[in-house]
Amino acid sequence: MEKQRLSDWLPTTNKEVKIRGWDALDVILFSGDAYVDHPSFGPAVIGRILESYGLRVAIVPQPSVHDDLQDFTKLGRPKLFFGVTGGCMDPMVSNYTASKKRRDKDAYTPNGDKGFRPDYATSVYSKILKEKFPDVPVLIGGIEASLRRVTHYDYWSDKLMPTILETSKADMLVYGMGEQPLREVVKLLQKGVPFSSLRTIPQTAFLVHGDERIPKNKNWEDVEIYPHEVCLRNKKKFAANFKVVEQESNKIQAKRIFQGVNQKTLVINPPYPTMTEDEIDASFDLPYTRLPHPKYNKRGPIPAFEMIKFSINIHRGCFGGCSFCTISAHQGKFIASRSQESILKEVDKVANMPDFKGYLSDIGGPSANMYQMKGKIQSICDKCVAPSCISPVICSNLDTSHKPLTTLYQEVDKHPKVKKSFIGSGIRHDMLVPEFNKNADPKELDAYTEEVMTKHVSGRLKVAPEHTSDPVLKLMRKPSFKYFHKFKERFDKINLKHGLKQQLIPYFISNHPACELEDMANLAAETKDMGFQLEQVQGFTPTPMTVATVIYYSGYHPYTLKPTRTPKSKKEKDQQHRFFFWYKKENQNWIKNTLFNLGRKDLAEKLVPSTQNKNWQRVPTRKVKNTFDDAIPSGKRMGKSKPKGRKKRR
Template sequence: MQEELRLSSWLPTTRKEVKIRGWEELDVILFSGDAYVDHPSFGPAVIGRILESLGLKVAIVPQPSVTDNLQDFTKLGVPSLFFGVTGGCMDPMVSNYTASKKRRDKDAYTPNGDIGFRPDYATTVYSNILKEKFPDTPILIGGIEASLRRVTHYDYWSDKLMPTILESSKADMLVYGMGEQPLREVVRLLQKGVPFSSLKTIEQTAVLIDKDESIPKNSNWEDVEIESHETCLKDKKKFASNFKIIEQESNKLKARRIFQKVGNKTLMINPPYPTMTEKEIDASFDLPYTRLPHPKYNKRGPIPAFEMIKTSINIHRGCFGGCSFCTISAHQGKFIASRSKESILREVDKVANMPDFKGYLSDIGGPSANMYQMKGKVQSICDKCVAPSCISPVICSNLDTSHKPLTELYQAVDKHPKVKKSFIGSGIRHDMLVPEFNKNADAKELDDYTEEVMTKHVSGRLKVAPEHTSDPVLKLMRKPSFSYFHKFKERFDKINIKKGLNLQLIPYFISNHPACEVEDMANLAAETKDMGFQLEQVQGFTPTPMTVATVIYYSGYHPYTLKPTKTPKTKKEKDEQHRFFFWYKKENKDWIRKTLNKLNRKDLLNVLLPVDDKWRKNKKAKPAKHTFDDAIPFNQRKNKAKFKPKKKRR
């Protein structure tokens, strides 16, 4: 009886667990590429709990085996409403492969980090199996893989253009973005008796319409048609031109409905729902999660992704940065949906009272840690906006960038009697803390926030992401000048000395990004060395669907200007750019000398590898201690056409 009570706290995953709940049949069965962790940071759990809250009988089949007799797909029978399918919290190809297309040796969303439990293109694989076994049962796909592959897209791992995932998966409907709102409407209509096949005009969904079907009408929506999949296959420039429309419509409050011909069918992508209100997002986070992995994994080992976030608190969704290489706004949107302070504190209390809580919260954050409660001052201006970023090339004058609510939230969290310290593990937009860039904000508020973070929410290191030093690259990335990182470092150093903190500033950078040349990387290496940084763990650009940078990578054109834009694509080009991060390594020094001499950049060579008698006598001199760690891209930096020594810099 005790075991049954314990198991019934999770959504059922087996026939036995279904019986424990006293159910004879199920309304919805979910299939996921991740292990089942009943936590609000794991999308499949959120969807399962939402459906449960609507009175449905829901079960989840995590990481079903696709290499045996496929019994995982039939063991729970046929749901009365539909199958739900997701590849997991990451695109399976990102989860399975590195930027160099090598198989990863760990899967963060599987017990013990084991690999082999998630197939490539998992959503398509699962959906095809279900459609073959249960052709009459509707399939609804969602999650990051489906969301970012909802339209013709470039797939880096197969190096080809692929159609909407609705075509390859044979699914009946796709929910893009954060799925709570469209899912509620789907269920509402099904419970009213509307057939699944008639659900064509729900916001934030996409469907394929056969050539003999009429286009559903909606007098509230304007329509726009983009170039067909077949045209995109023939013309890379036209493929690039599609993306401007897709990105703008995805981030508008009053978007148009998008149509695209795919063979003899038509893809119809309905406009997104408005940004979730505080009440709506609170309702999603306040569901009865156990916040733990399912007990079935107890003997298999820890799940790395869960271990990383089990004492973290997500305070908002969305990001208005619009970085060209990032998929956050494509999935979560550019407008911020913030939870109420009360909802956050309730979750803090729940975490603090868990048996193994040691007093430390690993993160109070979101996609970008310091965007909580930020929105437009005049809503009517936001209603008309088509800009993909609210802070590039400059911060919008209509954006409220006050950090005061966030500072007050941190202080409220730290008042909990069981919380010894709360950390900020999410990336902080350092540029928004520089008054010269964030002219909308009160400079004192920015300093108060920075000091609050540095004195109370960092453990030795503050991680920020300039990403690059080249102005042309940063402009394409939708990042501000690197000069603002210099200014942030000045403020950081001032507080560090004032408070006697001895903190390290850890900047992250990215190589091989569109518009980046070898000379840009040499400038990056020289300028960061001049600032006292020695970079170690950094990241190469990985093309993922639904980003400006990936469109450029494949097509060679910038989707907004349609001007040719060069991108490093060969292994040789990528390796050479990446090597400049590690100028201090012995094996790279001769190559760097030859390369910079060839480029006639002796000024950079003199900064990176100054020649003196001591060096000539001892080529085995040890490099300085590393000060760079755990690279994950996030923010910005400035390039100078010619590197200038520190004393000449403004």
């Protein structure tokens, strides 16, 4: 690999701008993350996309908001607009734990140092820019803007907040993946169209003041949801809004959404169609250095980068639609897959990095095994309004063949410098069970499972059944736990066949809506019976734009509007969590007494029998994390203090 020069990165200072010979900038980006020039980091992708359109682009990573605010003025005034993002994770998730305690580390900052990203960073940055440059348009995007585009519940302040366009004072919001709307924004601006006239670009949102006309578009139908002020007074109407927003966000032919807020009208234009293979390839094939900016060389490694440094993201999107997950709200439910050629080209680039030792840490995405999966008959998908393609059952129109993925793994492993490629993203185990995935050829499913277990796992395979209670799983949009049993049977057979000692690592969530104390006791007892001794559990964290969060705040399921309870008090959460530690002596009397009071002496005997069995498999599951699924740079489902995953929180 050729030695890289400072000018290989997007400029971050006036000195770097001058190195490129520029006397002015077209776009200046502000990000809550440190600048890592890698296709898994959104700010870098946006910068490279804009650069590919011939624009002169600079980026100001983690500007200081504690001094004279010179970071916001040092590069001057851009010709077209400022772009603002809070980073690859919602800043509140980056800054706080599920118990609302400030985190000790920030995975997207050198050395994991905290304090470089303000709370609600997108709004903070945008308001400063509007104060300093009131006549320069500000365009916001990224996961924070995307998930806060309508009235939403903010867990950390424990209140409903209006669209982030209102709090940030920004001129336009791009939601979801930004490549397609930005292409149109730049195209029109270069033609001389004023920024204020950009009102009919798909996948954008903006506010219309009372005296302005809402632009017409004969190609779109419109739908109006309850105003922000009504939501503040009526939790059921707030819940009802979410059904509309989620369905329209995941439709091929979506409606334009209107919402009143403070005597203005929020307009959310329908999304673009799913990116084609050529479009997503073009995004990943841009000239990234794949490295952090040299300015960080003396500050220490960036944890999020170190985690995905030798990983390959092969697709975007997730059709699981899990109730606690934000991936589909940001990346969409339809899968955009890269071509095998583009992926292998990136593998070659990674393999030739100076410090590559022969091991790829992950070939995955928000979910590891959704590559190249889509509807068999597109016209059926065009009419679909279901938020999930695999809940409550797998859609008969969904092609769930794992053969393209198995073939891809085998092609990657043919590279002479690749000793082993791991699958670090979470695998949808239910899709590998023929009893659940009736669309697929059982032989293909077994071939994929065997390929993964024998060649792409280092002792442990991560899967996410999430719970054992069918009512809770139904609300989660996850399949019955019986399919986890079925998968474990197949897993054990392959272990035996090849003389392996692979471990199955199941992930579970406590405190989820509809989950009662007895459900957690059942979960603990059933996993104990299976030989698992769970050491840690993920606590449900309400994050904007999920079914579970709407239920948490409002008490109503947005699709049925029926009352649905959620554990909310610290006492309830601690009690649910405690069942995972049935093997600790200090918990045993409490477990017995609690289950006796619930009339479940049978469960008490299972969890705390008179003679303890010591032969349990100790399984480290996720620590208490958040559920922003695409927060991990590689797109993995992330629990979402991982420096993870989705891919994408899960």
